[in-house]
Every structure is written in C-alpha cells, then in structure tokens.
Amino acid sequence: MVRLCAVLSLSALVSSALCEYEIKLNPSSGLLITDGNKTLVNNSAILSGSSNTTVVSLKTNTTGLTYTFLTPTVAKVTLNTSSAFHGARFSTASPSTHFYGVWEYPFNGRVDNKNVSFDLKGVGNNVGINWSNARAPFFLTSSGYGVYTDTLKMGNYDFRTPGEVGFVFNSSSLVYYIILPEKTGELKSVIEQYTALSARSEIPPTSGLGPTFWSDDFTQDFHGSVSNAQENIQDVVNHLYAERIRATSSFADRPYGSGNRSWGNFDFDPVQYPDPEGFIQNLTDWGLDFQVWIANRAQRGSKLFNESSPKGWLFPDNHPVGGLGEALNLSIPEAYDYFEEQLSYFPSVGVKGYKIDRGEEGEMPDYVQNEQMALFIDIAYGTMVEEFGESNFFTFARSAVDRSRAKTHIWNGDAHANFTGLAYTVASGIRAGLVAFPIWGSDTGGYTREGVLTPTPEVWARWMWFSAFSPVYELMLGTNHTPWYPPYANTSTMAIMKQTANLHADLTPYIKSYAYVASRTGLPIIRALFLEAPNDEKVWEVADSYFFGEEFLVAPIVATGNTRSVYFPVGPSKSYLEYFSKEAVYTAGSTANITTPLISSPVFVTQGAIIPRGDVYQGNAKWVEDWKQELRIELFPSYDVPVSAFTYYDGEGAEGEEYVITMKADKERKEVSVDLGGLGSEGVSVVWYYRGAEEGVMVDVKSKTEGEKGLVVKGVETLF
Numbered sequence: 001m002v003r004l005c006a007v008l009s010l011s012a013l014v015s016s017a018l019c020e021y022e023i024k025l026n027p028s029s030g031l032l033i034t035d036g037n038k039t040l041v042n043n044s045a046i047l048s049g050s051s052n053t054t055v056v057s058l059k060t061n062t063t064g065l066t067y068t069f070l071t072p073t074v075a076k077v078t079l080n081t082s083s084a085f086h087g088a089r090f091s092t093a094s095p096s097t098h099f100y101g102v103w104e105y106p107f108n109g110r111v112d113n114k115n116v117s118f119d120l121k122g123v124g125n126n127v128g129i130n131w132s133n134a135r136a137p138f139f140l141t142s143s144g145y146g147v148y149t150d151t152l153k154m155g156n157y158d159f160r161t162p163g164e165v166g167f168v169f170n171s172s173s174l175v176y177y178i179i180l181p182e183k184t185g186e187l188k189s190v191i192e193q194y195t196a197l198s199a200r201s202e203i204p205p206t207s208g209l210g211p212t213f214w215s216d217d218f219t220q221d222f223h224g225s226v227s228n229a230q231e232n233i234q235d236v237v238n239h240l241y242a243e244r245i246r247a248t249s250s251f252a253d254r255p256y257g258s259g260n261r262s263w264g265n266f267d268f269d270p271v272q273y274p275d276p277e278g279f280i281q282n283l284t285d286w287g288l289d290f291q292v293w294i295a296n297r298a299q300r301g302s303k304l305f306n307e308s309s310p311k312g313w314l315f316p317d318n319h320p321v322g323g324l325g326e327a328l329n330l331s332i333p334e335a336y337d338y339f340e341e342q343l344s345y346f347p348s349v350g351v352k353g354y355k356i357d358r359g360e361e362g363e364m365p366d367y368v369q370n371e372q373m374a375l376f377i378d379i380a381y382g383t384m385v386e387e388f389g390e391s392n393f394f395t396f397a398r399s400a401v402d403r404s405r406a407k408t409h410i411w412n413g414d415a416h417a418n419f420t421g422l423a424y425t426v427a428s429g430i431r432a433g434l435v436a437f438p439i440w441g442s443d444t445g446g447y448t449r450e451g452v453l454t455p456t457p458e459v460w461a462r463w464m465w466f467s468a469f470s471p472v473y474e475l476m477l478g479t480n481h482t483p484w485y486p487p488y489a490n491t492s493t494m495a496i497m498k499q500t501a502n503l504h505a506d507l508t509p510y511i512k513s514y515a516y517v518a519s520r521t522g523l524p525i526i527r528a529l530f531l532e533a534p535n536d537e538k539v540w541e542v543a544d545s546y547f548f549g550e551e552f553l554v555a556p557i558v559a560t561g562n563t564r565s566v567y568f569p570v571g572p573s574k575s576y577l578e579y580f581s582k583e584a585v586y587t588a589g590s591t592a593n594i595t596t597p598l599i600s601s602p603v604f605v606t607q608g609a610i611i612p613r614g615d616v617y618q619g620n621a622k623w624v625e626d627w628k629q630e631l632r633i634e635l636f637p638s639y640d641v642p643v644s645a646f647t648y649y650d651g652e653g654a655e656g657e658e659y660v661i662t663m664k665a666d667k668e669r670k671e672v673s674v675d676l677g678g679l680g681s682e683g684v685s686v687v688w689y690y691r692g693a694e695e696g697v698m699v700d701v702k703s704k705t706e707g708e709k710g711l712v713v714k715g716v717e718t719l720f
C-alpha cells in the first residue's frame with residue numbers, strides 16, 4: 001500500500017481531500033485507487049505473456065511490478081518481467097461508462113470507443129475518411145480518470161466489453177500513468193496532466209492557421225496562359241488577390257519532384273518548377289508561405305532508393321500498396337542522418353514546413369509504425385528548426401503519434417467528399433482534441449472526389465463553415481475543383497469560400513490565443529462538449545457539435561437540408577446567443593431545430609463571452625494600402641456572469657505577449673465594463689453587444705481620453 005499523505009505533507013498547495021487517494025494492490029483484482037472507501041480506479045488486471053493473445057493477469061506473482069503516486073493525482077505503474085507482452089485492464093462500475101481517446105478516427109461515427117478493438121496504428125481506409133491516423137496511447141473515461149501508456153511500441157486497445165478497456169503492448173517493459181482529475185469531474189485537467197507527461201503542441205506561426213489553398217496535383221488542370229505547376233500556383237495566388245480572399249500559405253502535394261512518381265530525388269521537377277527559389281521567394285513577397293509533401297518511402301529508381309538499398313537501410317519489401325516503395329529504417333543512425341541531410345534542401349530554398357504523408361501503407365512492418373513515424377517527424381522538424389527556428393514554419397502530418405505532437409500538427413487524412421465524410425470529419429476533429437492534437441484541419445470539401453461536382457456545392461459550403469471554426473482552414477482546389485473555374489464557377493461556391501476564409505482570417509486573434517493555451521496546457525481548441533460541460537449527462541455521445549475554445553458552441557450542418565437539431569449544454573452558460581444574427585437566445589438544457597441557409601451556420605456564444613477578432617496578419621492582403629494590425633474585441637455581457645476573462649495572445653511563436661481582458665457586469669447598477677489588461681490602444685477597438693445594439697457599438701480605444709476610455713457602458717439590457 002502506498003499512502004499519499006506522507007508525500008503530500010511536503011506541499012502546502014495540496015488540499016487535504018487529496019490526501020485520501022491511495023493505491024493498493026489486491027492480488028485477486030489488481031490495483032485499486034481509492035478515496036476513503038470509494039473506488040475511483042479499478043485497474044482490474046495487470047497483464048503479461050509471451051504473445052498478445054495469451055497475456056494473463058499477474059495475480060499473486062507481482063515480481064516486476066511497481067506502483068506509486070508521482071503527484072497527488074498521478075500514479076505511475078511500471079511493469080518489467082521476462083515476458084514479451086504487457087498490458088492492463090480497467091473495469092468500471094457501470095456498463096454504460098464511456099471511453100474516449102486513442103484514435104483520431106471516429107469508428108462508427110462515434111466520439112467514444114464503444115465496441116472498438118484496434119491496434120495503435122494507422123486506421124487505413126474506412127467509412128467516411130481514409131487514413132485518419134493520429135493516435136496516442138491515452139484514453140479518458142466518463143468515470144473520471146485517464147490512463148497514459150508511455151511507449152512507442154505497437155499495441156492493441158480493446159473496448160468491446162461494456163464498461164471495460166484492456167490494452168496489450170509488444171514490449172517487455174511498460175510504464176503507464178493513471179491520471180485523476182485535479183477537481184472531481186474535471187477531465188480537462190486529465191488532458192493537462194497527460195500532456196505534461198508526454199508532449200504539448202508548439203504554437204504555430206500565425207500563417208499556419210490559414211486560410212491555405214492547395215491542389216492535389218498542380219501539374220495539371222492549367223487555365224489561360226499557365227504552362228507549368230509553378231505558374232498554376234501563381235494563377236491561384238492571382239485569383240485570391242483579385243477576389244480579395246485572404247490566404248496565408250499554399251503547398252505542393254505530390255507530384256512536384258523529379259523522382260520516380262515524383263519523390264525521392266529531393267528536388268523540384270525542372271519542367272514544372274523552372275525556378276523553385278525564385279518562385280518561392282515570389283510567393284513569400286506576395287505574403288504566402290509554401291510547404292511541400294514528404295514521406296518516408298524509397299521509390300525504385302529514385303536517389304533515395306539507390307543510396308539506401310545497397311546499404312541495407314530499407315525495410316524488406318513488405319507489402320507496399322501499389323509499389324509505393326519501402327521505408328528507410330530510421331532506427332539506423334546512418335539512415336536517419338542521410339534522410340535529414342537530404343530533406344534539408346527544402347528549407348534551404350525557402351520551403352516553410354512539410355505535409356508529412358504515409359507511414360501506414362505497408363511500407364514498413366506494422367509493429368514499427370509508431371517508432372518510425374516518431375523518428376521521421378523528428379527529422380522533418382529538425383530540418384525546419386535548423387533553418388527557421390521554433391514556431392516559424394508549419395508542418396502537418398496524418399500519421400502522428402503522441403509525443404510527435406510537439407513537432408507536427410495534423411490533418412485528418414483523406415475524407416470522402418460528401419456528407420458522410422463531413423460528419424466523420426467533424427467527429428474526427430473532436431477526437432483529435434481528445435488525444436490532445438490541438439492544431440488540426442481537414443481537406444475542406446473532402447479529398448475523395450467521385451465525378452463531376454463532388455463535393456456538391458452544398459457539401460462544400462457546409463464544410464467551409466466547419467473549417468472557418470476549425471483551428472486550420474485548408475482547402476483543396478485544382479483538378480476541376482477550383483471555385484472560380486467550371487464546373488463550380490456558376491455556383492455559390494466562391495462567394496461562400498470568400499466569406500468563410502475571410503471569417504476564419506478574422507477569427508485569427510481568437511484561434512491563436514487558444515493555440516497558445518494549447519501549447520501551455522495541452523488543451524485542444526476543438527473541445528468535446530463534455531470537456532466544458534462535465535456534469536451534463538446528455539453530452540457524452542455528441543459527435544456533431546463542439547466548443548471552439550470556451551466561448552463558441554459550434555454545431556455544423558453535416559447532412560443535406562438547412563436544419564439540424566442542436567442541444568445546448570448545461571454548465572458553461574445559462575443560455576447561448578446565436579452568434580451571427582445576435583437575436584435568438586437558447587436556454588441551457590434545451591434542444592432546438594436551427595435552420596440556416598448556406599450563407600450561414602449554427603454558431604452560438606456563451607454569456608459573458610469576450611472574443612478578440614480582427615486583421616492581425618497581413619498574409620496575401622497586399623491590396624490593403626498601409627496595412628496595419630486591427631484588433632476588435634467583441635463583448636457579450638450578461639448579468640448572469642459578473643466577471644469574465646479572456647487571455648489574448650499577441651505576437652508570433654513564443655515571442656508574443658499575453659493580455660488578460662476582463663469584463664464586469666454589475667446587475668444592480670446596470671453597468672458593464674471592460675479592462676483591456678494593458679493592451680495598447682493603437683488599432684484596438686471594443687464592440688459592445690447588448691439589447692438595442694445587436695449590430696454592435698464600436699469604441700475606438702485610442703479616441704477615448706484616459707480614465708474614460710469608453711469602456712464602461714451604463715443602463716445596459718443584455719442580449720441574454
């Protein structure tokens with residue numbers, strides 16, 4: 001038995017209640033964590049065995065098992081025996097307990113893992129999305145705790161028995177952490193503690209948040225005088241400029257290089273990109289970052305293959321799909337160094353980040369997927385940091401695992417370009433948050449396009465709204481899917497693309513502030529409803545709406561028609577205001593059918609919300625003369641919330657500064673006020689929303705005299 005109080009007495013910060021957590025071994029039923037007489041965690045079996053299907057509970061022989069509390073709320077369990085496989089099982093008191101996490105992919109369209117058994121590897125082709133592959137050896141349960149297994153070995157998680165989860169890893173030693181909330185029910189604090197043990201996302205440059213426009217194949221679908229890929233990208237840039245559509249980057253997916261199937265020579269195809277450096281410099285001058293596709297695969301005939309194969313660096317030809325080339329075994333130090341050296345060509349010519357593809361298509365044995373992807377992402381990150389420094393480039397991968405979140409952001413793979421794809425994509429975004437990958441985006445409109453006008457303009461529009469309220473807005477155009485060219489030219493597509501991309505750009509101050517929170521706490525930006533409303537039993541299974549930060553409740557329309565049902569969670573706010581019209585108010589705990597045409601989407605704000613918006617990154621907006629930062633702080637006071645606060649993050653990378661903006665609502669005096677927390681006044685305004693001022697009352701902070709500042713409004717009836 002490990003008593004906690006002895007350890008805890010050293011820390012004055014620990015509340016006495018926590019003193020009661022204890023962990024003890026009960027030979028017949030594994031490890032129990034209790035609080036007084038209450039069982040909080042029932043780690044009902046500790047498993048070991050010679051194969052992943054023959055593991056058995058350790059029972060009385062506990063040689064090789066140690067366990068202790070590391071902090072008042074984190075217990076560390078270590079297993080190290082002569083067996084090749086280790087694992088554990090956790091049982092809960094109720095068969096209806098929900099388990100979350102492990103995979104980004106939403107099996108069965110669900111946000112939880114009900115009835116799923118799968119390995120901790122790339123999920124592959126599946127309903128709604130192919131290759132939605134981010135993952136982490138971490139689960140979270142509605143019974144109030146999380147478990148993180150600190151390994152890159154291959155394993156399996158089995159959620160098929162109601163109320164239980166078991167995991168087994170191919171490893172002769174295993175360390176796992178049982179993480180309890182710092183306050184009862186606060187699963188957010190479990191994610192914070194988990195990411196403190198594993199890794200947190202680096203804050204991206206503002207340009208990484210998008211809007212980003214790219215093509216799956218810039219070497220085709222030429223218009224006008226365009227004759228190569230380089231000009232094709234410039235054609236996109238020119239149209240975005242002409243239409244005044246905000247953008248911050250573009251990237252070249254494969255094909256762009258000269259190697260076999262365009263990969264492996266670490267170059268640009270001279271026919272398609274006659275002047276890569278000049279071209280990239282030009283994009284930079286036009287306000288856009290540029291990224292390229294990379295993968296660990298040695299295509300036959302490429303430089304990568306020809307150098308690696310004779311040295312024995314390649315995984316033996318496993319079962320590569322469509323001859324895609326074996327991966328290099330990056331555990332071999334020479335292979336690692338070689339790859340790093342070759343990749344460094346790209347940052348040297350101005351490429352600012354990678355799209356990291358594959359790693360789960362049979363180019364290596366499955367059991368090394370996690371170790372190898374982690375190494376590949378390390379290499380990719382290293383080459384970029386070397387050239388640009390931390391937080392100064394944007395890399396995103398589809399097959400990232402756990403600790404790699406410190407070195408790459410993610411996109412959700414190849415979604416189907418229809419409403420099934422969108423519904424699964426929304427669920428995958430929520431799930432990405434639950435495995436603590438905060439900076440996430442999806443191919444707006446989907447990736448798999450079957451035939452003309454897929455996505456339909458309706459699917460595309462709904463997806464654009466979802467991406468506006470995603471951390472990253474990225475949209476694949478090109479190959480007969482460019483909104484300003486046929487067959488889309490005469491649809492609403494371009495207008496809605498402009499509306500949503502520009503909205504996303506204007507939400508950058510808000511999103512970046514949450515990217516900063518994510519880098520500090522591990523908390524995602526897209527949040528499952530239960531993270532914000534832990535005491536509302538009705539939200540445990542909701543896979544089609546989410547909190548975007550703490551202030552927005554977002555309920556994308558993921559089926560045809562203009563109406564969907566929205567449930568308003570109890571806890572974070574007594575009522576919710578429809579964000580765009582600023583008229584309808586919905587009581588927490590109620591459900592309503594919300595109807596919006598394609599030019600809008602169901603989005604709500606909480607009482608007391610403070611929402612920084614504005615033009616803080618110029619990107620391609622060279623049409624704006626004398627461009628200057630403009631920050632607008634939207635204020636939604638409610639007398640139900642006497643004080644609310646928002647931490648606004650201004651600046652790039654870790655060099656920025658935080659400002660705590662505070663709003664007060666005094667019901668007695670019918671007075672609302674805001675304190676900008678030291679934020680300078682140049683280019684800053686506040687916008688009050690209250691009854692009779694649904695359009696907003698804008699106050700230019702600079703125009704106000706000291707003391708007055710226009711930051712106090714009297715006689716206000718709030719909108720809630």
Ligand SMILES: *[C@@H]1O[C@H](CO)[C@@H](O)[C@H](O)[C@H]1NC(C)=O
Pocket residue numbers: 035036037
């Ligand atoms: C635990 O149970 C025992 C016996 O039922 C009881 O005497 C004791 O008060 C309980 N302790 C707590 C903290 O509930």
Ligand SMILES: *[C@@H]1O[C@H](CO)[C@@H](O)[C@H](O)[C@H]1NC(C)=O
Pocket residue numbers: 029032039042044091092
């Ligand atoms: C722990 O779970 C096991 C397996 O379900 C069960 O037999 C045991 O009674 C549970 N222990 C407690 C204390 O709940």
Ligand SMILES: *[C@@H]1O[C@H](CO)[C@@H](O)[C@H](O)[C@H]1NC(C)=O
Pocket residue numbers: 080081173
């Ligand atoms: C496991 O135990 C063996 C033998 O006691 C020891 O050599 C090894 O370092 C241990 N491994 C880990 C990861 O603790």
Ligand SMILES: *[C@@H]1O[C@H](CO)[C@@H](O)[C@H](O)[C@H]1NC(C)=O
Pocket residue numbers: 061062063064081082083
């Ligand atoms: C207990 O387990 C350890 C490690 O698996 C093993 O070496 C040892 O022989 C076992 N002891 C008994 C009595 O079975």
Ligand SMILES: *[C@@H]1O[C@H](CO)[C@@H](O)[C@H](O)[C@H]1NC(C)=O
Pocket residue numbers: 115
């Ligand atoms: C669980 O999934 C399996 C297939 O993976 C299916 O056959 C079975 O019906 C499912 N069970 C429940 C209760 O959904």
Ligand SMILES: *[C@@H]1O[C@H](CO)[C@@H](O)[C@H](O)[C@H]1NC(C)=O
Pocket residue numbers: 052053118119154155156168366367
């Ligand atoms: C055992 O390993 C194989 C091969 O990786 C895998 O397909 C299977 O799902 C694993 N089963 C369990 C129970 O871990």
Ligand SMILES: *[C@@H]1O[C@H](CO)[C@@H](O)[C@H](O)[C@H]1NC(C)=O
Pocket residue numbers: 234235237238278279282283286
């Ligand atoms: C630079 O970019 C602009 C805008 O995309 C394009 O019109 C121009 O041709 C490019 N110039 C060069 C030298 O590539």
Ligand SMILES: *[C@@H]1O[C@H](CO)[C@@H](O)[C@H](O)[C@H]1NC(C)=O
Pocket residue numbers: 260261299300301302322323324325
């Ligand atoms: C290109 O790769 C394919 C598939 O691996 C292979 O069949 C072909 O021989 C390669 N071409 C060259 C020129 O090496």
Ligand SMILES: *[C@@H]1O[C@H](CO)[C@@H](O)[C@H](O)[C@H]1NC(C)=O
Pocket residue numbers: 052154170367
């Ligand atoms: C377990 O890992 C070893 C290498 O450590 C590998 O040879 C073996 O195939 C793996 N087993 C499974 C079931 O994946």
Ligand SMILES: *[C@@H]1O[C@H](CO)[C@@H](O)[C@H](O)[C@H]1NC(C)=O
Pocket residue numbers: 416418419420421
């Ligand atoms: C989306 O496409 C997939 C694959 O073609 C198909 O199975 C699914 O039924 C489609 N969904 C809708 C809503 O059309």
Ligand SMILES: *[C@@H]1O[C@H](CO)[C@@H](O)[C@H](O)[C@H]1NC(C)=O
Pocket residue numbers: 125126130414415447448449
């Ligand atoms: C997804 O996988 C299915 C099955 O292999 C395939 O038919 C479909 O074309 C794939 N779609 C994409 C976008 O890769």
Ligand SMILES: *[C@@H]1O[C@H](CO)[C@@H](O)[C@H](O)[C@H]1NC(C)=O
Pocket residue numbers: 565591592593
């Ligand atoms: C929403 O619409 C459906 C279908 O018309 C209806 O059955 C349901 O009662 C409506 N819900 C509410 C809360 O109005």
